Structure formats: C-alpha cells, structure tokens
Amino acid sequence: xxxxxxxxxxxxxxxxxxxxxxxxxxxxxxxxxxxxxxxxxxxxxxxxxxxxxxxxxxxxxxxxxxxxxxxxxxxxxxxxxxxxxxxxxxxxxxxxxxxxxxxxxxxxxxxxxxxxxxxxxxxxxxxxxxxxxxxxxxxxxxxxxxxxxxxxxxxxxxxxxxxxxxxxxxxxxxxxxxxxxxxxxxxxxxxxxxxxxxxxxxxxxxxxxxxxxxxxxxxxxxxxxxxxxxxxxxxxxxxxxxxxxxxxxxxxxxxxxxxxxxxxxxxxxxxxxxxxx
Amino acid sequence: xxxxxxxxxxxxxxxxxxxxxxxxxxxxxxxxxxxxxxxxxxxxxxxxxxxxxxxxxxxxxxxxxxxxxxxxxxxxxxxxxxxxxxxxxxxxxxxxxxxxxxxxxxxxxxxxxxxxxxxxxxxxxxxxxxxxxxxxxxxxxxxxxxxxxxxxxxxxxxxxxxxxxxxxxxxxxxxxxxxxxxxxxxxxxxxxxxxxxxxxxxxxxxxxxxxxxxxxxxxxxxxxxxxxxxxxxxxxxxxxxxxxxxxxxxxxxxxxxxxxxxxxxxxxxxxxxxxxxxxxxxxxxxxxxxxxxxxxxxxxxxxxxxxxxxxxxxxxxxxxxxxxxxxxxxxxxxxxxxxxxxxxxxxxxxxxxxxxxxxxxxxxxxxxxxxxxxxxxxxxxxxxxxxxxxxxxxxxxxxxxx
Numbered sequence: 036x037x038x039x040x041x042x043x044x045x046x047x048x049x050x051x052x053x054x055x056x057x058x059x060x061x062x063x064x065x066x067x068x069x070x071x072x073x074x075x076x077x078x079x080x081x082x083x084x085x086x087x088x089x090x091x092x093x094x095x096x097x098x099x100x101x102x103x104x105x106x107x108x109x110x111x112x113x114x115x116x117x118x119x120x121x122x123x124x125x126x127x128x129x130x131x132x133x134x135x136x137x138x139x140x141x142x143x144x145x146x147x148x149x150x151x152x153x154x155x156x157x158x159x160x161x162x163x164x165x166x167x168x169x170x171x172x173x174x175x176x177x178x179x180x181x182x183x184x185x186x187x188x189x190x191x192x193x194x195x196x197x198x199x200x201x202x203x204x205x206x207x208x209x210x211x212x213x214x215x216x217x218x219x220x221x222x223x224x225x226x227x228x229x230x231x232x233x234x235x236x237x238x239x240x241x242x243x244x245x246x247x248x249x250x251x252x253x254x255x256x257x258x259x260x261x262x263x264x265x266x267x268x269x270x271x272x273x274x275x276x277x278x279x280x281x282x283x284x285x286x287x288x289x290x291x292x293x294x295x296x297x298x299x300x301x302x303x304x305x306x307x308x309x310x311x312x
Numbered sequence: 313x314x315x316x317x318x319x320x321x322x323x324x325x326x327x328x329x330x331x332x333x334x335x336x337x338x339x340x341x342x343x344x345x346x347x348x349x350x351x352x353x354x355x356x357x358x359x360x361x362x363x364x365x366x367x368x369x370x371x372x373x374x375x376x377x378x379x380x381x382x383x384x385x386x387x388x389x390x391x392x393x394x395x396x397x398x399x400x401x402x403x404x405x406x407x408x409x410x411x412x413x414x415x416x417x418x419x420x421x422x423x424x425x426x427x428x429x430x431x432x433x434x435x436x437x438x439x440x441x442x443x444x445x446x447x448x449x450x451x452x453x454x455x456x457x458x459x460x461x462x463x464x465x466x467x468x469x470x471x472x473x474x475x476x477x478x479x480x481x482x483x484x485x486x487x488x489x490x491x492x493x494x495x496x497x498x499x500x501x502x503x504x505x506x507x508x509x510x511x512x513x514x515x516x517x518x519x520x521x522x523x524x525x526x527x528x529x530x531x532x533x534x535x536x537x538x539x540x541x542x543x544x545x546x547x548x549x550x551x552x553x554x555x556x557x558x559x560x561x562x563x564x565x566x567x568x569x570x571x572x573x574x575x576x577x578x579x580x581x582x583x584x585x586x587x588x589x590x591x592x593x594x595x596x597x598x599x600x601x602x603x604x605x606x607x608x609x610x611x612x613x614x615x616x617x618x619x620x621x622x623x624x625x626x627x628x629x630x631x632x633x634x635x636x637x638x639x640x641x642x643x644x645x646x647x648x649x650x651x652x653x654x655x656x657x658x659x660x661x662x663x664x665x666x667x668x669x670x671x672x673x674x675x676x677x678x679x680x681x682x683x684x685x686x687x688x689x690x691x692x693x694x695x696x697x698x699x700x701x702x703x704x705x706x707x708x709x710x711x712x713x714x
Contacts, residue, residue: 051425054418055411062413062454139405141385142426306388309381310325 038298041143048142052150057157071158072165075114079106082113086230094232100175100275107173110166111272112229112265115188118159119195119261120220125151126199127206127213134312144305145298148203152196156188163188170272180271187267187283190290194260197293200301207304207311227261260289313397315478315509316383318358321392323378323533325350352378353389354533360526362397363507365500367520367541369548370530376513377482379530380404383511384480398477398509401427405482406467412456416447416466419455423470437473444495445469465492472499479503481512521545521693546686549655563679567672571602571609571638571664576680578660581649589687590697593649596680598662601641609638610669613646614661615653616677617695623658629669638664652697655686 042049061067086092087105096103129147130137137144163184170177177184206212228236233256240253256262263286270278304311326347352375360366368376381387382394384402409426410419420441424434442451445466447458455463472479500523503510514520520527520541527544529536537544565572580586581593588594596613612627626646628635635644660682663675691697 045425045428047431048425048428051422055414055422058418059411059413135405136409136426138386140402140409140426141400142428309386 038143038145038302042145042149045143045146049146049150049153052146053153053157056150056154060154068158068161072162075110075117075162078113078117079110082109082230092231092235095234097175097274098276100273102173102175102273104173107166107169107175108269108273109230110169111269112227114159114162114166115191115264115268116224116227116229116261118155118162119191119264121155121158122152122192122195123199123202123216124213124220125155126196127202127216129199130203130207130308131210131312137312138309144308145200145301148200148301149196152192152199155195156192159188166272175273176275177272180275184268184271187264187271187286190286191264194264194286194290194293197290197295197297200297201293204300204304207308223259223261226256226259228265233262233266260286263289313362314359315362315364315397316358316360316511317393317395318356318360318379318383319393319395321353321356321379321382321389321394322351323353323375323382323387324390325352351533353382353530355392356530356533356535358528358535358538360509360511363504363509364526365504365510365512365524367524367527367545368511368513368530369515369520369527369545370536373532374530375533376530378533380480380482380511380513396478399428399475400478400480401471401474401476402480403468403471403482404480406464406471410455410463410467413454415453416442416451416455416458420451420466420470423467424474427471427474429474433475437475441466441469441473444473444499446492461489461492468496472496476508478509478511481510481514483514542690546655546688546690550683550685563676565674565676567664567674569674570604570606571600571673573662573664573674573676573679574599574601576660576662576676578680578682581647587685587687588651588682589685590654590689590691591650591652591699592684593647594651594682596646596648596660598644598646598679599641600638600644600664602638604639606638606664606673607636608667609635609673610665610667611635611644612663612665614663616659616661618657618659621695623653623695625661627663627669651684652699653684654691654693654695654697655684656695657681657683 061070064070066073083106086109092105094105094108097108102108126148129151130144133147136142136147167177167181202212202216236256237253240251240256243252245251246255263282267278267282267286270276270282327350328347356375356379368379370376378387380402381404382389383396384400384404386402386404409423411422414422417438420438421431421434424437424441425431429437442448445462445468447462447466450458450462455466458466500510510523512520512524524541524545526539527541527548528538529544529548537547563575576599577597579595579597580588581595586592598611598613600611610627610629612625612630614625615623617623626648628644658681659678660680661675661677662679664673665671666673
C-alpha cells in the first residue's frame, strides 16, 4: 500500500514529529512526563471508589493468578482504553491542528497521524511499565506473557491508527466529528467491560434468552472490538493465561480492517488536504 | 532535459456559496453545497530548463502562487501533469513547522526532516545552518523566545541548506536585515553557479531582473508568455503601467489656497500616439484657478518614483519663463522634451509658490502619473537613463590619456 511505502521513506520525519509531540506536551511543567501518569491514576481512584466501594462490583478472582484487587483489575483494561481514545482524539485533531504546515510544505501527511499515535504509544508504554511493576509487587506471574502483551499492544496501536486515519479526514470536512466522537467515546466506555466484568453481561444475556433468531445480547455486546481487547489484556496481565484464540484472531481482523479502510480513505483524500483545510 | 515539465496543467478551486461546513447543514439541505468553479490555472504548459533561474510573474490572482504550490506538491492539479526531476525544496513560508516550546536545536532537526533531510545529513550541516542564521548563542533556547527576525532567519537557513536540486521560492527574499539579505543573495548566486534550478515568485521587478534568466508571465491563470527573462519581464512591467494622462481623483491640497491646481493632464509631445520611451518627450498641462489676483507666482512640477524617491523638479522661474499674474482660471503647459528616465511609472507633484518661493500657495502630490516604456530595449535598473556608448580602445591610449 502506498501509505506504507510513503511512511517507510519518512521514518525520520515520523520520529522527529513524535519527539516533538512527546517533548512539547509537558514543557514548562514541573512534573513533566509524570503528568501522563496522573490521568490514569485519578481515573483509577475515582472508579475504584465508585464501582468497588460504593456499587460493590466484584470481578472474578484472577485465574490462575489468584489476584483479587479491583484497582489493578481495572487498570489492566483502563490503560488500553485510554490509549485508544488518546490516539483517536489526538489523531483526529492532528491534520486540523497542523494546517499551517500542510498548506506550506510537502511531506507525507500520514506522518502527522502516525506520529501522534506513536507519542500516545510512548505515554502508554510508561503507564504499562508502572502497571507491570505493580503487578509484580502484588504477585502476578506476568513476565512470561510479556512478549504477547507487546504484540497485542501493537495490534491495538494498528487498530487505533486505522480509526484515527479515517476520522482525521472526516474531521477536516466536518468539524463536528470531534465533538461527536467525544460523546461516542463516553457511551463506548460503558459498552466495554472496563469498570465492570463482562460476565455480568453474559449472565444478563443468559437470563434474557435470544433477542431475535439465535442472536443474544452477548453476541451483540461482543461485536465491540474494544471488548475483545479488554478481555485479552486482562487474560494476559491479570489472570496470567492464554487468551482465547478466537479473541486474538478477532482483534487482529479488526486491526487490519481498520487500517485498510483508514489508509484507503486517507490516501484518497490526502492530496486535497491543502485545499480542504 | 528540463528540471520541471508542466504539461497542460489546470487547477480548479471551488468557490462555495454556502459551504456545508457542519454536518447539520449537510444533512438538512440534503444536497451538495452549491459552488462555482474558479479556474486558477488553465492549461498551462511550461518547461523550466535545468540550472535556470526562473521567475513566475503576474498580477495578484494570476495563478502564479497556485502554480508554485502545484510544483511543490502542496496542491495537485485537476488536469495535466507536472514532472520534476531532482529533489525539490519549497520556501513558501519559513519556520512554519516550528514548535514554540522546543529549542532551536530540536526545531532545526524537526524542520529539516519535514523538508526531507536525513539525520546524518542534518548533523553534518547543523553548524552551517546555525551559523547562517546567526543564532549560535540561543540555539538551546525555546524558539518562542526568539525575536521574529531570528525565527525567520533560522527557518530560512534550514530550508536553504536542504540542498535541493530545485528550489521554489515565494517572495521570501525580503527577510532579515541587510546583512542577512546579502548572505541570501550570495547563497542564491552559489545555487546558480552549482547549476541548480531556482523558481521564484515575486513582485519586486528590480530584484528579479538581477536574479533570473527565464520568466513566465501568467494572466488570470493562463500563460501569456514564457521565455528569456529580459523580454518577458519588460513586457509584463509595461503592461502594469497605468495609461498615460490619467488624473487621480481625491487630490490633497496643501498651501494657502490662493491658487488651486485642479488637475493635470499628461500629453505626448506631438499629436502622435506613440508611448513615451526613454529620452522621449511629454507635455504636462496644469489646470489652475485663482481666488484673487496673484502676482508673479512661481509654478513648478516635481517628479517622484512610486516608492517616493524624489527625482527631479523644475519651475517657471528656473526655466526662465516667469508668470506675471494668475487671475481667474487657465491652463499652464510645461513641455519636457527630453525625459531621461528609465522605464517605469512616475508621479508628478505640482506646486505654486509666491515670488520668493517661501510661501506655498498650493501643492498637490500625485496629481498625475506618466509611464516610460522600454520600447523593446533592455535596461538594467535605476531611475535615471545614462546615455552611453562603449568602445574597445588600445591599452596605451588609456595609459597616457590626458
């Protein structure tokens, strides 16, 4: 695909743009990069308070890890989710935000979106590293699963990149996109088993029986790609077990599909960006 | 082999009457936004020779910047083909990729990679870039603390050190102080010597004349003329002169007002319609009216270049044709048989003073304009024509001259 060869030729540009994003983000702050940990930490505190102490959601004990800590269980799905939203939100704004550059210099436009994804990936990696330390401290045998974790992280990056390539173009033509997506994310967040275990949905689905034909609530629920990602990350990090093969295949399919569609739409419109902006 | 081939290039912009900028508007109206096509470029064919300095000239809106952006691959033509041979760098706006919070050093690397340079190459040229921009002391400061001059110089230094085979420049030659401009001029000269191709869009005829050897003249998106710079630039600047003899409305008078010069006409020396060329003549008719009786006034005219440079003046007393009295209304004609001005447009100032030329009765700036045409001959700048002839002489003659 042309977008890939284009990016291969501009590796340096992507690297430098990524550096710009990472370095520029926390300039002139005392805490610097530590701020990138503040968000997930705050979210963790709030969700733990509300969903563990007040609503008393009790996720299954990690099998076979035996872990039973809500905050850790939460983070295993929350960090991937916030990475995903960061990539998409940032990627969507990256073309509009670099309007002056696009109108004045020729360079592969996709580099902007890709670099945005990498800078979010960098932040996410530090978060995951901290989570890893915590997991080791609380006794999770996560180390053997690390290679697979990295692979799944890459798959999530590809998925998020595909979506953000698509939406960045949409946002150039209709600035409504970013506001619409902000709302969509709120709904999507609760449609994904992050603050509650997916088993709650399965139980409810079993009680309701098939909705129409043989389609159950759970079947619909599982169409959500982020649901699979959440399960896979929890399997690896919290439960310390091999995720179901079908889950892995489904997330890879989603990632490839999103990238192909995103890249096609992006390539088709990238030449007109200087005019459309 | 030419460096750039432009074949039948057309570029259309859509001028939206009411663009569907929001989803709501698009959905509610359920149709495509209505628009008109505006052709910024129409079927342009150009060959830019390898190693040439090429100017794109034309009035505002003629499509020259659009064409430059097409060459830079920022815009894509709707029709036709552009082929560039060699690495292209465009100086459309310098420093546009700078991140204000990052240091000058980081920004040099970032900007250079946006322009397509690789890291080892940037590292090799880094000192040269910083030196060229003259910002050594501040290179590790965030660029937002730079003065606007430093900012622009650094951006320019990066772009010009990209080492392109083809450099596209859009009116950015006027950045920085005199010393920096000198450096830039030298850099361009080096570029030319090294056989690189430079394409420049500019309005500044004098600087173009010294810089370029080929030119293309665009008019309303259509290529009027292309060829050696001399001829094209002259015909273009002749076309921009205002027609002779036009009077300018809304005149500003200063002075006591005992006499008013109401308007001035520029007429050819003889009744023929030949345009004024270097060394030709013209007549200036000043239409005056006096409130009362003004004895022994001195009426004068002065000629200015359009940039305000005061060039020459004459008056009734100096010319030896004193005016006895002005009363009522009348017309005074001043004949200038030998106008030794270079091609260009000039502005006339008319004035009336008392006999001692100490009290100003009336003065009107820009009361009329006249143009001098090149007459197809080449000329090398400046305002005054310096008639000259050149001969080869034996060396001994000059050595013992006098």
